[in-house]
Amino acid sequence: MEDRTGRPDDELLRAVADGDTGALRVLYDRHSPWLTVRLVRRCNDRGVVAEVVQDTFVAVWQGAGRYRGEGEVAGWLWGVAIRRLVSRLRSRGRSVEVPFADVTVGSDVSVEERVLAGVEYGDAGAALARLSPEMRAVVQATVLDGLSTREAGRLLGVPRGTVKTRLHRAKAQLRRELVEGSA
């Protein structure tokens, strides 16, 4: 086990694709803590989160071969986990109040990259904070958590069209404050 702990994530993922449960164990030890914490911030039912984390690693076990070696393994894992959460909540016919949150890159690259870069240094923080809670939740689910508008709608329990409208308004507001405001 010790000799494995130094191996990079993508190498471990390839080993998992070849059926190595030891490699999955190392990935589990490395990534399940932060995944759990981050998921708890999306869904306050810890029982559901524990199931989702378990689902995630089962999905990794079955689909490790689908990782194409692009980008961080952690980001890929989060993509799997947040979608597991969406489908688990949907099968229970529930949605959650999302407090606030986080990312992958969507379609409108300039605004999103601006937001992400801004988050790191803080200038987007104030702009994000000025969004209404509904719009923040949508920005979090799409821009930060990397969900499609359809998935975000399922997570938040609102129609897809509503997600699109709110996202559009939120982007416009952020663009005004970040791009035009700083020009």
Next chain:
Amino acid sequence: MSNETASGSWHVGAESLRSWVDGDAGSLVSVSVEQHVLKCAHCRDQVAALVPESIRPPWDDVLAAIEVPRPGLAHRLFVRLGLSESDAKVASTAPTLRVAWLLATMGVLLFVVLTAVLAQEGGLGLFLMIAPLIPVTGVAVAYGPSSDPSYETVVAAPFAMVRLILLRTLSVLVTSVPLVVITGLVLPTSPIVAVAWLLPAAGFIAVVLTASNWVDPTHAAAAVGVAWVALVSWAVRIDDPLAVFAPVAMGAYVVLLVVAILAQLYRLFGSTPSWRLH
């Protein structure tokens, strides 16, 4: 909220990390931490050290979950066709969906074709004899204490017996009927024969299903089988195998089918048959 490490790379400060783990962090700190953790193995390790073991599912649970065998081909096919997980499970555990059963069916049909090719007259009689009995036998062994390995489990499960029987019957028909029809089309005889046997087969299946309210379905199927073989033998003896499809006979199969269905409907909400209680 952050500090510079000796290596010069940026890491989340211990305080921010702890407040994020505890769920006390404000939204901006959270967003920042969550973005950073995606890219920073060092901070992920820091999080792991802060998170209590109890919050994550135990590794043993994950291990147990990945060691569950994948559902079989038939199961996945049924799910794809829109059956629920439990229905698909029940339907796909039918003995007739096993490879051995399918191979046996194909073996029997191959024998029929060979006979037909080598001795034309006898081939038709043999086909008529066997064709309806394949699905009938399949239905008879698809459930019941004597042939279904999952019988005990299913009886104990909160799953309606009628639903089980219909699902199993469906899975039998899906697998055996096409094979028999194809065989009938291959035979050097009228294509009507390739499908005409479906009517007596439907009547017999209905009889077996209805009879299973009182007797073990395999016994019912045996009785029906003997009667059918006797009828076809008689038809072959009088040199007119197709007499079994004469209008009078066809009418009789329809009557059989209707009576059996009516009897089943009458029984459907009745008491549990005695053999199922053993």
